[in-house]
Amino acid sequence: MNELFRKRIGFPEHEKLTFEALDNLLEKTATTIPFENLSILSNQIRAITKESLIDKILVKNEGGLCYQLNPLLYLFLVENGFNAALVRGVVYNEATKDWSKTGRTHVVILLQYEDQTHLVDTRFGGNLPLKPVPLNGETISSINGEFRVKALESDHGDHIFEMKLKYKDTDWKIGYAFNTKRPLKSLYELNEVQGIIVEHNESRFNKIRLITKLKCDGSVTLTDTSFTQWIDGKMTKEQIDNDTFKELAKQHFGLQER
Template sequence: MSKLNALFRERIGLPQDEPITFDDLENVLEKTAKAIPFENLCIIEKRTRAITKESLIDKILVKNEGGLCYELNAILYLFLLENGFDAVLTRGRVYQHDLQAYHTVGRTHVTILLTHEEQTYVVDTGFGGNLPLKPVPLSGETVASSNGDFRIIKGKGEHGDYVLEMKLKHKDTDWKIGYAFDSKQVITDVSECNAVQTIIVEHQESPFNKHPLATRLTDGGSVTVTNSSFTQWRDGTVAKEKIDHGRFKELLKQHFGLQIISS
């Protein structure tokens, strides 16, 4: 067993000697969503590194940090390959609901396309609190998970040929757009994620280069912390509190196992 395979299993709490089938992916995705946070601390602290297989292993599996989509889905993609799955990466454009438009920074979402028995699915562990937690087929079938309902419809226009839609549990009553993606423009080398990282780090309209953020799913919902607030969803009930820097550091350690390197 490779280093990546063994360390990934250890990080999410998966037995080392257990083969993974397609039917096991739901369990893998749930464990990953709860164990590895979606967070941008390395960007805020200006300590990003080039995206390689080795740097992803070191950051996420050795140092036990989290990351953004181009890191989380890249490491999961590599893990899936190690376990015999037919998978590629692709880039998507996220929809901004406050503006009712796709984000102007471009195709900065990286997701996974996995093919099983001649059917293609989206597999995504890098979309913050909006994770399907199950493979979502491109056929349009609705998939229900503990995080809500998800489906993929045919896309229109230049943003991509497919669109992920979602109805998050306890939050949405109608379908809303997650992101559009192009199933024909695939990525097989994680180094191509560096182009995404550059936009996220440098673009003035990037949502991830201004304030620290960490979020992950929990058994009852999710926890999210920024430098000014702490939000906890538990069984459909939300609790939110304003926090200061000291409390931010405490919560970051308590709920995510992360530490601020710069003061």
């Protein structure tokens, strides 16, 4: 797995993975592996195991959603000697000012380093900090914007993740809440998350195809009906048909129709 993950994202095979190297690792992961739901829309659902995640993302070179990509990164970090755990979060909808009806379906990594806990998230759509974010309220800046985690007791957890995306946000927005006291006991729990994402009426990922990936100068997002590019803060959006979807999925994300 260690060799396959490094090869997939272009990280040196024999370089020791230090905490200081995580910025580079997270940026390479975000710009290489797409966030996508094609397997859900094509009804190709597999139980979540270490072996199935490796096969899907590292062997078949597909992407995935947070409950697939963050657990894969977690396994890679643990294999490289880091002290980490997975936790589930509840996403906040800024438009409706309400918490997601799907509940605790966002999966993220908590990493311990030098007596400090850090949030590591490589898949929250394109809203990625690209760096470990300490749980002490400190603001972390990257090419993608500003990010912070604050302690806040609520019905949804004991911390919230906030973001101010470059070119898009002028004020801080809540991304999600999570509970540091409820780590996943095993990968098996991810199958409950997957079941909700696949079946729940309020799930954003069981209705239309979605693929998105960060780039060094912005991002690209593809859906059934549109192709959106952000380049140096400028957005272009075009309407597309199914044939164009297939072409763009292959051209920009390396994905074949399933």
